[in-house]
Amino acid sequence: MKVITLTNEKGGVGKTTLSLHIAAGLALLGKRVLLLDSDPQGHCANQLKVKEFGGLYRLLVQDEEWKNVLRLPDRDRWGGAGASATACDLYVLPSNIETRHSADDL
Ligand SMILES: Nc1ncnc2c1ncn2[C@@H]1O[C@H](COP(=O)(O)OP(=O)(O)O)[C@@H](O)[C@H]1O
Ligand SMILES: [Mg+2]
Secondary structure, X not given: OOOOOOOOOOOOOOHHHHHHHHXXXXXXXOOXXXXXXXXXXXXXXXXXXXXXXXXXXXXXXXXXXXXXXXXXXXXXXXXXXXXXXXXXXXXXXXXXXXXXXXXXHO
16 A cells, blocks of 8 residues: 655645545545544545545544545546546545544543
8 A cells, every 4th residue: 555645834836636636546546544633624535526524534533444434526526537548436434623622631
């Protein structure tokens, strides 16, 4: 497994846009991709039209199982509709405002 991390303190520099494009591009090339959003703004989920959901918080803080926190966006949200048969699905682990919470908030 390879991990690609896009991070920058500054907002509005293209982190989310580039992450989505890299993830979609790799899925189209037939790679199995998980797009993990760690930003509490949750824009990856918004862009992929995945219902708002604090998956990362539930996974890390509430010990939720992986199978319960992954989401499978519609392919037409990322260019996968009509792609070749070798393209893979693109999974997303969404974030939301809950990501800001700490275990102490429980
Ligand atoms: N390569 C680019 N060229 C022009 N506009 C871009 C580019 N990448 C991102 N944007 C635009 O810049 C804005 C901020 O991008 P975004 O990916 O949300 O940044 P971040 O995740 O770092 O806050 C958005 O409106 C996005 O459409
Ligand atoms: Mg962003």
